[in-house]
Amino acid sequence: MRQVQLLLGLxxxxxxxxxxxxxxxxxxxxxxxxxxxxxxxxxxxxAFFDQNNNRLLFRGVGFQPVNGVDPLxxxxxxxxxxxxxxxxxxxxxxxxxxxINALRVYQVSHNKPHAKTMNLLAQNGxxxxxxxxxxxxxxNIPQNPASGQHPYPSQFKVRVQQIIDEFQAYPNVLxxxxxxxxxxxxxxxxxxxxxxNAAAAIKSAANDAKTYMSTKTYRAIPVGVxxxxxxxxxxxxxxxxxxxxxNGLPLDYIGINTYRYVPPGGNTAAYEGLVSDYSIGNYxxxxxxxxxxxxxxxxxxxxxxVPSFYNDATVSSNISGGFAYQYIGDGSGAGSGxxxxxxxxxxxGLNGKTDVKNLKPAWPNNAFANLAAQYQTMLTxxxxxxxSSPAESLACPSNFNPPLCVVGSSNCSxxxxxxxxxxxxxxxxxxxxxxxxxxxxxxxxPSPISDNNVHSVTVDPTQQLLLQQTTTWxxxxxVAANTLTANSAVTIPAASWGGACTVTTPGH
Numbered sequence: 118m119r120q121v122q123l124l125l126g127l128x129x130x131x132x133x134x135x136x137x138x139x140x141x142x143x144x145x146x147x148x149x150x151x152x153x154x155x156x157x158x159x160x161x162x163x164a165f166f167d168q169n170n171n172r173l174l175f176r177g178v179g180f181q182p183v184n185g186v187d188p189l190x191x192x193x194x195x196x197x198x199x200x201x202x203x204x205x206x207x208x209x210x211x212x213x214x215x216x217i218n219a220l221r222v223y224q225v226s227h228n229k230p231h232a233k234t235m236n237l238l239a240q241n242g243x244x245x246x247x248x249x250x251x252x253x254x255x256x257n258i259p260q261n262p263a264s265g266q267h268p269y270p271s272q273f274k275v276r277v278q279q280i281i282d283e284f285q286a287y288p289n290v291l292x293x294x295x296x297x298x299x300x301x302x303x304x305x306x307x308x309x310x311x312x313x314n315a316a317a318a319i320k321s322a323a324n325d326a327k328t329y330m331s332t333k334t335y336r337a338i339p340v341g342v343x344x345x346x347x348x349x350x351x352x353x354x355x356x357x358x359x360x361x362x363x364n365g366l367p368l369d370y371i372g373i374n375t376y377r378y379v380p381p382g383g384n385t386a387a388y389e390g391l392v393s394d395y396s397i398g399n400y401x402x403x404x405x406x407x408x409x410x411x412x413x414x415x416x417x418x419x420x421x422x423v424p425s426f427y428n429d430a431t432v433s434s435n436i437s438g439g440f441a442y443q444y445i446g447d448g449s450g451a452g453s454g455x456x457x458x459x460x461x462x463x464x465x466g467l468n469g470k471t472d473v474k475n476l477k478p479a480w481p482n483n484a485f486a487n488l489a490a491q492y493q494t495m496l497t498x499x500x501x502x503x504x505s506s507p508a509e510s511l512a513c514p515s516n517f518n519p520p521l522c523v524v525g526s527s528n529c530s531x532x533x534x535x536x537x538x539x540x541x542x543x544x545x546x547x548x549x550x551x552x553x554x555x556x557x558x559x560x561x562x563p564s565p566i567s568d569n570n571v572h573s574v575t576v577d578p579t580q581q582l583l584l585q586q587t588t589t590w591x592x593x594x595x596v597a598a599n600t601l602t603a604n605s606a607v608t609i610p611a612a613s614w615g616g617a618c619t620v621t622t623p624g625h
Contacts (some may be wrong), residue, residue: 152242154289157336160369162506163403165291165339165437172501174426175244175405175438176492177219178212178457182445182467185251189222191230196237202473204241210458210476210485212243216492219291221407221440223248227279235287244291246407246440247284249277249326275536275575277326285335292339294407295323298374299342316354317364317519324365324521339369343407346375348394356514359400363513365521371400372407374442378422379411385421389431397435401506406439412455418484423491427498434504438495441488445479457485536575537603541584544569544608551593554583576601584609584618594618 156168165173182188182199190197203212212220220238225231225247238245250273277295284290296319323340330337342358344351351373358368373395377387388406391397397404410418425432426439445467446456460467461475478485543551543566551566553574566572576582582596584607593614596607606621 154239154242154244157288157338158244158291160339160403161503162401163435163437163504164506165370165403166503168288171499172503173218173244173437174433174495174499174501175219175440176217176495177221177246177438177440178215178217178488179221179223179408179440179443180445181223181443185224187222187224187226187229189225189231189234189245191233194230194233196233198469199467199473200234200237202470204237204243208473208476210478211473213241215444215457215485215489216496218242218496219244219246219438219440221246221248221294223297224251225280225284227276227283231283231287235284235289239287239289244289245287246292246294247280247290248294248297249273249280249322250294250296251276273322274325277322278329281326281329281335281338282333285330285333285338288336290338292341292370293326294372295319295326295340295342295368297343297407298345316357318522320358320363320365320368321521323358323368327366327369341368341370341372341405343372343374346373346377346391348391352395353514353517355395356511357517357519359402360511360513361401362511363518367402370403370405370437372405372440374408375406376409376411378409380419380421381417382419383411383422385425386429386432387422388425388436389429392431392435399507399511400435401508401511403437404435405437408442409439410441412442412484417480417482418455418457418487419482420484420488420491423488423495427495427501433501445476457488537578537601537605538573538575539601539603539605539607540571541566541574541607542569542571542609550587552585552587554585555580571606578602582607582618596620 154168158165158167158173160166165175167173180188188197188199192198195201202208205211206213208214220243222245235245277293281293284293299315299319319342323342326340327337344355355371355373357363358371361367373391375388375391377391378384395404410420410422412418420441426436427433441457442455444456445458445460456479458476459479460472461477464472464475466472467476541553553576555577578601579598581598582601584593584595585591586593591614594609594616596618600620601607602622604623608619608621610616610619
């Protein structure tokens with residue numbers, strides 16, 4: 118529903134860094150409270166299971182207070198103060214009082230510390246879906262006209278591995294999410310499976326992530342994807358992701374961002390239609406609602422769809438709960454009608470404990486209280502029956518089995534180049550939002566650069582680099598291929614736009 122398409126952009130790219138991650142603390146040693154997560158969730162057939170082998174139905178919420186800013190970073194060697202406050206029942210609009218057991222976080226950093234914050238969440242029984250991409254709202258994967266294939270950027274493979282390295286040791290990492298609402302430009306609404314080969318890049322990235330974890334002997338953390346609820350197109354793609362008869366390994370689960378239930382007083386059996394439209398009964402992997410329930414300008418969200426997660430046989434046997442979108446608006450204006458809470462008087466952002474204490478309902482009907490009540494009832498219905506799983510017989514969709522792509526090449530074949538980290542600064546062009554583009558793809562930042570700060574970006578030094586103004590996509594300046602080296606600094610020259618960027622190389 119919230120499809121945002123960034124011109125020349127890839128959800129599979131972003132501002133990538135190359136610093137090594139600090140080792141995680143042992144959550145097993147830190148966990149002491151009842152319900153603490155000390156072992157990772159597992160998948161058996163169509164369901165997730167916790168460390169006690171009980172089926173998991175997710176009472177989740179989406180959490181990305183600021184687009185492009187990791188909300189899980191430790192501060193001063195301690196847990197993130199916002200997360201600390203959100204886990205205290207004394208704060209009225211806290212996670213604790215919302216009765217959640219899972220967060221979906223769209224964007225994280227690999228080179229910041231997370232051990233204290235992740236362990237605190239684990240102690241409080243909260244799993245985390247970790248987004249691997251950099252922009253939460255979905256974007257386009259452009260097709261290479263010469264080959265008909267879709268690039269799988271080497272920068273994204275670097276980013277995936279770095280985030281896996283940082284987060285793999287935390288037992289409450291529920292999964293890594295490879296992408297969110299990715300589309301193939303021009304294919305939406307046409308219902309033609311062969312036009313949706315962007316799925317090959319997604320499945321390739323997921324397979325590479327799974328292989329990387331195996332090679333590093335990490336825990337086999339599930340890897341999934343979040344899709345738009347547009348069954349004319351996406352039911353075919355979902356089958357391609359889920360079928361072991363198609364090229365590559367199946368994804369471990371599929372998330373569907375759905376807004377079929379429209380409050381107040383909508384059809385509480387709305388998700389039965391979703392199960393039917395996607396033929397989910399035939400899947401041998403779990404499905405979750407990675408976003409759910411429409412948000413209107415009135416904000417009148419009653420969450421009367423939640424009971425179907427556990428008391429509707431069709432839904433509960435095929436869908437493992439969901440993640441309400443969203444806890445608080447992300448600051449970009451996107452999804453403001455979906456927010457459960459808003460900042461209180463005097464708060465300029467969700468930055469500390471006082472801001473959490475001052476939170477207020479986003480709408481007069483208090484959607485937060487409605488969801489909290491439904492999640493509390495849902496909690497009392499546990500343990501939940503595990504669904505039976507069909508045999509591994511899901512066919513590959515007819516005429517839709519694109520081959521997996523090899524990273525680093527525009528035609529999905531070849532050897533990936535070596536990435537290097539550089540810095541980019543907008544300087545005098547800072548009032549014009551700017552993006553970094555390579556190979557026809559926006560690779561950074563998660564939000565356009567509109568300040569004078571120095572931004573770290575991982576790039577392919579063998580390709581031309583462009584700094585483009587994001588309103589018109591006018592090229593501000595360019596850097597020729599084979600010019601950049603590690604730690605090169607790129608700035609905008611004082612001369613007229615359209616020429617070469619200023620490049621400063623270490624040692625020169």
